[in-house]
Amino acid sequence: MNTTKLRPVALAIMALTALAGCNDETTYIEQPKQTEDPARQMRAVFDGYQDAINTLDSTQFGQVTDQMASSRQAVDRMYLDKLENLDRSALTDEDKIYYDTFQFDRNIAIRGASLPNPRFGNFDIPITHFYNYIDWNATTAGAVQKTPEDYQKHLQVIREFTAWTNNLHSQYAMGIVDKARLPVVLTNRLVESTEKALAVDSDPYGLLRLGLSDIESHSDQYDDSFIAEYEKATDDAANAVSSLIAFLKTDYINDARGTGLDTDTNIGWGDLPNGQAWYQWQLDRNSTTGKPAMELSQLGEDLVADAKAEMLRVAKVIVEKRGNSVKAKWRENDDSITEKTFVLADDSGNINLNTFFDYLNSEQFFYGRDGENVSGTDYAELCKAASSQSACEAALVDYNIFKRDANDVVAKYFKPIKTDYTIVPVPAARELYDGVASYGNNEFNLNTHPDYSLQKWNVSTLLLHEAAPGHHFQNAYSIEYPPADKPDYIKGVWYTAYAEGWALYTEWLGLEMGIYGELNDDGKPTFVNATGMCKPDLDYTTFQGGIYKDAEECNALQYFGSLNEAQLRNMRLAVDTGIHAKGWSIEQAQEYMDANSALGNGDIESESYRYAAYVGQAVSYKSGYLVIKEMLDKAQSELGGQFEWAAFHDQLLKYGDQPMEVVETSIENWIKTQQ
Structure with a gap:
């Protein structure tokens, strides 16, 4: 009888992911032996975690689904428990930095995966024009390679890009069901930036075909069957992106928040289902200070008011140099250029800060x-x-x-x-x-x-x-x-x-x-x-x-x-x-x-x-x-x-x-x- 041997890490992940949706609190985790050096134990925890995550998802572009988020959470819990079983007080100050950083990482990740729609705990979802992974991943998939051997290996990268794009399509479709869509104003910019980035010359998806063009220009180095295979993989990738963009332009944008105008309100994450909780999580992950949204908002407004005093000091120096009013060319709203007089200060020397701006x-x-x-x-x-x-x-x-x-x-x-x-x-x-x-x-x-x-x-x-x-x-x-x-x-x-x-x-x-x-x-x-x-x-x-x-x-x-x-x-x-x-x-x-x-x-x-x-x-x-x-x-x-x-x-x-x-x-x- 033939049996397939699995690595211990893989076995652990299989067990954990099976338990990810359960309420069974009796999961037992083997802890490091305290007779070992704590610093060495800590590094073993770090290495084990990286191996586990790489085994869980070894794809080029990453799998972003609620199920994957839950599976990652199970691994996060496992290795957080391993870490916290160590004697932190026995570590050097340097190693305590590493301990505390890993602990913070696991806690913030576990918390994000506990919220509804946990795929939002990943930078990739929802993709926007500012962090446009469609563009970036397409750049990787379509990249020119150095040798025929590299192109052979790269075929798998292109296919994984296609799978990633199709999965992204399905995640955006889920956003319609759970009412967690980007607003129209951001969807439009995502589509525009993607179309512009992927177009090369007259080919709307030419970015994905740069490698193929290179192969075709050196066709004597490749079998016809390989060129055909590479072309098919590239076409599949382009079709996947085309389908996603068409979906975003039609089904997805229909009934999305707002009209696409700059006056649209409630376009932020706070307006999503469970949005305020998700937004606070985003703040905690980004600021790493734990301050609530309203405290950060008030802090910002107070600092804005304080900064104006020093801006006034600078404006006074300029007025001393140039007088109360100056003339300069100014671009009007219709893009016409006129000579405009800027009254920086009145006769009493009071600065008009907005005019100075x-x-x-x-x-x-x-x-x-x-x-x-x-x-x-x-x-x-x-x-x-x-x-x-x-x-x-x-x-x-x-x-x-x-x-x-x-x-x-x-x-x-x-x-x-x-x-x-x-x-x-x-x-x-x-x-x-x-x-x-x-x-x-x-x-x-x-x-x-x-x-x-x-x-x-x-x-x-x-x-x-x-x-x-x-x-x-x-x-x-x-x-x-x-x-x-x-x-x-x-x-x-x-x-x-x-x-x-x-x-x-x-x-x-x-x-x-x-x-x-x-x-x-x-x-x-x-x-x-x-x-x-x-x-x-x-x-x-x-x-x-x-x-x-x-x-x-x-x-x-x-x-x-x-x-x-x-x-x-x-x-x-x-x-x-x-x-x-x-x-x-x-x-x-x-x-x-x-x-x-x-x-x-x-x-x-x-x-x-x-x-x-x-x-x-x-x-x-x-x-x-x-x-x-x-x-x-x-x-x-x-x-x-x-x-x-x-x-x-x-x-x-x-x-x-x-x-x-x-x-x-x-x-x-x-x-x-x-x-």
Whole structure:
């Protein structure tokens, strides 16, 4: 008699998934023996968990169903029990970071899988234009391979993409049944961005056929039968996406929430069945602080009000330089360009902040809208990917100038970072759907579209955030200075509050580093003797198109960019909770951001749709920053003269991403070891 032997992990998963829907509380789990070293036991738990999850779902793109969520929950419970049976007190402070991180992960995952429609506990469902896995997975499926052998293996990837797409189709169909659909306004953007991303030349699904085209261009290397097989697999994938898009345009969008207008209310997750519970889960996962939605909302509104006072200080500097009123070219709602007079202050010197915001959005402050024609730079080849060659080249010139300055300044605050990064433009096809910037794989991706990019006075703060010492340092540091014996599991964790909290903290660190000038007694920049891009010896009649009178005004406006970005993160607390907990419309969100900041119209538009689509993520920036800043203040207060910037940043960065509650424990333990 032949029998099939299964690995122990597989047997365990089979048993657990069978029990996933039961109420039997008598499941017995073999626990680690306490005679073993706790640190080794902990790593064995991590390794066992990764093996179990990989055995449960080994597909290229992942299976996203309620049933899979329940099965994963069973595995999460099993390994959380194993972990908590260990003696945490016997671990080193370093290993406690890993213990606490794994424990947080399992608890938040178990909680999400316990809610109705647990497939929503996965980033993949529901897919939106902002996290468009249809586009990203299609890019993987259609990718050109290096060798015929690679193409043989890649056939399975294409077939798994087809299966993934068909499953996604069924999940969206289930959304009709359980009344858990995207609103019309987001469905439309998902369809538009998908169709635009997948089209290559005249083929609406050409992205999926790039590999096939490569095979056909080297047909002498392949059997006709293989080419036919590859073509069939590619056609099946294209047909699956076509069917999904057709479904979204018809059955799915019918009776979905709203009409597709920006005035539609109740488009957030709070309006879904069990939506408020799901939204709070999203907040907890993203902020990792446990603060309820209404507390985060109030915090945001309070911070927004406080930030305006410092914006007024900057506006007064500009008025002193240019007078109470200034003239500049302005784009009207019908896209016509007129010369407009901006009355920044009345005769008594009272600043009109909203008019000042408008002035900072006049045409001269935007690359590609300022009348400048820039070409023939070192970035000409890179900028062929962008929609506006001139705007792209002008932006990359300025950002790379400040890149060199920033690298010199931040060296005093960190251990040396060897890994470099490149500033690259967002491709034209993605400009209208991506945000203003992002970072990944040692690339600072900059949106240079004239209508969707940031103003010139944002160069300093955006580079600090995305690159040095922001996301690039965060990524490079954990690779170049890893702690000894860091578990593989920990290397793969990612927390948006940690990542974005760090990047926002580095924006603030720009003040400490003197980027905008020496600091006064209140810790605010004076705009003189700056270490950043605004040097006294620059020719300000030509620098950035002549938009500054001198170095002081340049520093003041670059600092305003920092304030404005900080205000953006303040507003995110209010806007994210406004959309998903209070029933705000896109229009309400945009009006709130317009009234409280100098964000450009394109930025406001893309940001408002982003918050509606990327649920709860927006609150992570300020939430993470506040914890890091609190820990910095605590370390400086308790260590006094013993405090060292490089050592503090080393403790923050070398372990990689952590939940913010774990960061607090980590820094508090580190402070004790320094005393």
